[in-house]
Amino acid sequence: MNLLTKYLLTKYLKSFIIVFISLELFFVGIDFLQNFRAIPNSANLQLLYLLYNAFFTLTLTLPLSLVFGWILTLIIFVKNNEFVAFLSLGTKPKAIYMPTILTSLALLITLIVLQSTPLAYAYEQKVKIMDGEYFTNTKTDIFLKYDNYFVYFKKLYPLEKRAEEIHIFKIKNEDIVETIVAKKAYFQNNKWYVLDAKVTKKPEVLDWNSSKIVVTDEKFLNTLEGFKPKILDTVYESTSNFSIVDAVYALVLLNSQNVNTQTIRASLYYQLFTPFFILPVIMIIFSFASINSRFFNIGQFSSLSVFFTLTIWGLFFMLHKFSKGGIVIPEIAIILPLLLWFLISYIIFKKRENSY
Structure with missing residues (x-):
């Protein structure tokens, strides 16, 4: 691992951890406050409820945190003129986004492994509590x-x-x-x-x-x-x-x-394949980031990136619900849109990559 990769990963992981902890605390905290009266008056059961709920929300917060952490990292790079410095030194764009892609891939595989354990029934356990x-x-x-x-x-x-x-x-x-x-x-x-x-x-x-x-x-x-x-x-x-x-x-x-x-099948496909929708999202957001901070509108870039991420996530979540409800078969509702999303993202990214 070269010095640039270490630096990029350090910056990205710091942003990811900050966003991830914030989202976990937000979702778990809001849920706990809403259901506080329904939870038994027992410290042990309340702690178990928080732990089960934390893992249940992990399937949502981890993929989103990977993208939001990348958005924050790009904003820092562009604002401090680090982005243009990397490119000026002859660094190829691939060397900038690939460490993030590989790290996200490893974390998503870890999430899938965890969903192969009894922790996958965290939502049922918290409802029972x-x-x-x-x-x-x-x-x-x-x-x-x-x-x-x-x-x-x-x-x-x-x-x-x-x-x-x-x-x-x-x-x-x-x-x-x-x-x-x-x-x-x-x-x-x-x-x-x-x-x-x-x-x-x-x-x-x-x-x-x-x-x-x-x-x-x-x-x-x-x-x-x-x-x-x-x-x-x-x-x-x-x-x-x-x-x-x-x-x-x-x-x-x-x-x-x-x-x-x-x-x-709908549940299996959603757990195994849908989390990987964030990998094209990371690449597309990277391709639309400005090199020069002088012409970089931070508010517009961050708001559009977050809106774009939530829209794509909401679309796949909606298709999952359709397939699980029997409206559309899972292969058409989940697998086909995911393959099309990867193809469309690749075409968009390649067109934008030529501008660097």
Whole structure:
């Protein structure tokens, strides 16, 4: 790393950290003040609420802070005539913006990695704290199809990986051939272990003289391999967010069941690809920055840059909501506009780059 790159990164990271902390404090603080009466009167739960909310807003504040920090850095460079000094010394524009692009890329990848962890469910956790349900995570009356089974859970405890009042119906040739009824079941080793189950089997071929229903009591049996409790929880709640790992798993699972996966695909694409929209934004803002401070209108440049960034972000956020709501398929609502945005940005940047 040469001296110029170190200097550029130092300036940019200082601006980024200032903007990032400011945005986090603003969003978290406003939310805390708005919901203060609904949060339990417990210091531990209030601290957890702040931490969960801080990570939830991270998906918004980090990308925006990367751009706003770059705007602030450019303003400082132009105002102090550092920008024109860099170019006068023979520095190519690419050497100025590439350290910022690579740093932003690394931070966005870090954000995506964090969204592959349980922290992706930060919003759900903070809502549970407000509703007084942080320690009792329960879903009721869940009925779903899995492979050749229809499964009903009276109560599901996703965090504890257990269920109560279970009814499992095995289907063959559109006919029920077996039922499993039990009071309790636990998820371990990627399987559901059913306790004290009553198993009823119906003969496949009905004969008046020999056919009979076989009823047995099983103290312990396993079934529904791979049917994870958290997947059950998030699939059941159509408005739930997914971690990237759970989204991929749910996508594979529901595809095998021929179930509509549009909501999951929309959530997955938004988490994996949409944050990268800021990289073209950074390059376009750089291309429109003035070299000479004498002809540089700081107010106009900063306001237009912020407005431009928020407009692009709002557009992708709106498309995400459309795809998640089932209005437009995710590939057209998210992937296609993102590819077009990169292409259009590249054309604009190349035209502006020739002016340096």
